[in-house]
Amino acid sequence: MKAAMLYGVKDLRVEDVEVPRVEAGEALVKVKAATTCGTDLKIFQRGYVEKVIKLPTIFGHEWAGEVVDVGEGLEWPEKGMRVRAGNSAPCLHCKMCQKGKYNLCENMIWLWGAYAEYIKVPARMVLVNMQEIPQHVSFEEAAITEPLACVLHGVEKAKVKLGDTVAIIGAGPIGLLHLLTVKKIGAGKIIIIDLVDERLNFAEKLGAGETINAGRENVVEKVRRLTDGYGADVVIEAIGLPATWEQALKLVRNGGTVLEFGGCPPGTEIKVNTELLHYGEITVLGTFHAIPLHFRKALNLMASGTINVKPLITRKIRLEDIKEAFEILSTSKTEIKITINP
Numbered sequence: 602m603k604a605a606m607l608y609g610v611k612d613l614r615v616e617d618v619e620v621p622r623v624e625a626g627e628a629l630v631k632v633k634a635a636t637t638c639g640t641d642l643k644i645f646q647r648g649y650v651e652k653v654i655k656l657p658t659i660f661g662h663e664w665a666g667e668v669v670d671v672g673e674g675l676e677w678p679e680k681g682m683r684v685r686a687g688n689s690a691p692c693l694h695c696k697m698c699q700k701g702k703y704n705l706c707e708n709m710i711w712l713w714g715a716y717a718e719y720i721k722v723p724a725r726m727v728l729v730n731m732q733e734i735p736q737h738v739s740f741e742e743a744a745i746t747e748p749l750a751c752v753l754h755g756v757e758k759a760k761v762k763l764g765d766t767v768a769i770i771g772a773g774p775i776g777l778l779h780l781l782t783v784k785k786i787g788a789g790k791i792i793i794i795d796l797v798d799e800r801l802n803f804a805e806k807l808g809a810g811e812t813i814n815a816g817r818e819n820v821v822e823k824v825r826r827l828t829d830g831y832g833a834d835v836v837i838e839a840i841g842l843p844a845t846w847e848q849a850l851k852l853v854r855n856g857g858t859v860l861e862f863g864g865c866p867p868g869t870e871i872k873v874n875t876e877l878l879h880y881g882e883i884t885v886l887g888t889f890h891a892i893p894l895h896f897r898k899a900l901n902l903m904a905s906g907t908i909n910v911k912p913l914i915t916r917k918i919r920l921e922d923i924k925e926a927f928e929i930l931s932t933s934k935t936e937i938k939i940t941i942n943p
Contacts (some may be wrong), residue, residue, distance in 0.1 A: 603943070604717035605923045607660040610648050615921055618659070618717075626724025628678060628731070629670040630686075634740035635715035635941045636663040636914070638748060639775055640864070642930050643841070647866060653711055660923075661715030661941070662688035665734055665743035672724070678733065685743045686722050687730035687750070687896045688712045703892040704754065715744075716923055718943040730893045735904045741917075741940045742903055745778075745910045749899035750891035752778045752862075756786070757895075758888050759835050759860040763787040766828055768852050771839035771863065772800035774913055774938050777807060779837050779862070781908050784808045788835075792827060794820055799935045807912065824852045831855075837862055843869045850874065855881040862888060913938045 602620045607613050623629045641661060644654060665685040668678045678684050691698050691706035698706050714720045722731060734743045752775065761767060767788045769776050772795035780791055784807075792811045793804040801812040813823050824833060832854035838845050841863030849859045850873060877883055891899075902908045915936055918926045920943045929936050 602718035603920055604659045605661065605920065606657055608657045611645060613645065613660060613924055613927065615923060620719050621721035623670050623672040623721060625673045626675055626727060627672040628668055628675065628722045628727050630666040630684060630720050630722060631669050632664050632666040632715060632717060632720055632943045634665055634744050635661050636741065636744040637926055637930055637939045638663050639773055642927065645927050646931065654713055659714035659717050662713055663744045663747045664715035664720060665740040675727065678731065683734040684731055685734055685746055686712065686726050687893065688747060689890060690726040690729040704890040716920060716941055730896055732897060732900050738904050741914050742910055743900065745913065746896055746899045748775060749778055749908065749910065750895040752782050753895045753898055754891040755860055755862045755888040756782050758886055759837065759858050761786050761788060761835050764789040765834040766790040768792040768794065768824055768833035768836045769839055770794045770845050770849055772804045776839035777804060777913060779839055780804060780807055780809055785907055792824060792833065797934045820848065821851045832857060835860065839863050841865050843871045846871045850877060853883050856883065858884040860886060860888065914940055917942055
């Protein structure tokens with residue numbers, strides 16, 4: 602089969618590799634669609650933590666497909682079933698899992714290999730984090746379950762409430778998924794901040810009440826003006842840079858919450874004003890990944906039509922042209938999600 606192998610930073614090659622053989626409890630899935638992700642772009646451009654991804658490896662982690670083979674003893678799923686699986690599966694037994702922190706599992710297994718014709722799903726992942734895709738949900742939509750699950754995890758932790766003013770830094774795919782989610786929750790005013798007018802215009806079409814171009818306007822002053830001088834109830838950083846992490850702290854009201862969602866480069870630090878934390882009583886939190894429940898919730902929200910992710914899919918590219926996809930993602934001002942079709 603053909604697969605996109607990542608050997609190192611910006612070293613991505615489409616090669617012929619053997620089709621994986623399933624063992625007891627495993628499932629082999631023919632990939633029908635795999636979507637690009639901001640995390641994939643970060644890994645492609647600067648590498649990633651070794652405990653999550655070890656190189657070389659078949660790249661990609663957002664996918665959906667059709668079961669073509671199952672291992673011994675596996676009663677579900679069945680051959681021909683339309684499925685998607687999370688890229689992680691907790692052990693359910695370690696101290697973190699016992700505390701309900703399944704996304705911080707000490708024995709987590711990770712699944713990479715979406716940019717390929719076939720993907721083998723480990724037995725634990727089949728058991729813990731695989732879902733059947735309803736017939737009316739496209740493979741492309743189902744592939745976006747993973748990033749939406751991560752967004753749901755973050756928004757729940759931030760406790761966005763009806764009527765809240767929410768400021769989101771970043772109008773890429775993750776920022777827009779946050780926009781769609783908090784809008785459905787009932788946020789009163791949603792402010793989107795980015796450097797690119799094309800992305801801000803797209804955010805307006807998806808329901809942003811206000812947009813700010815950070816390259817032309819003073820973001821702090823504009824957010825204060827839009828919130829009668831108070832600041833936003835919840836600020837979500839969806840880029841992953843120390844500078845925007847610090848900026849988020851300046852946009853929140855007293856007693857508000859800052860969600861530092863975007864993952865920054867390893868080893869980076871930020872400065873925090875102690876008076877803001879102490880006298881302003883703001884809550885600052887970070888969230889990582891998602892738990893199996895959020896994957897199920899994400900797929901259900903798409904299947905019910907509550908959250909429509911179709912507008913985020915802007916282009917389709919063949920697996921053989923995957924390097925072109927990452928070149929586009931690295932330079933384009935308008936691309937949102939690219940679907941890789943093996």
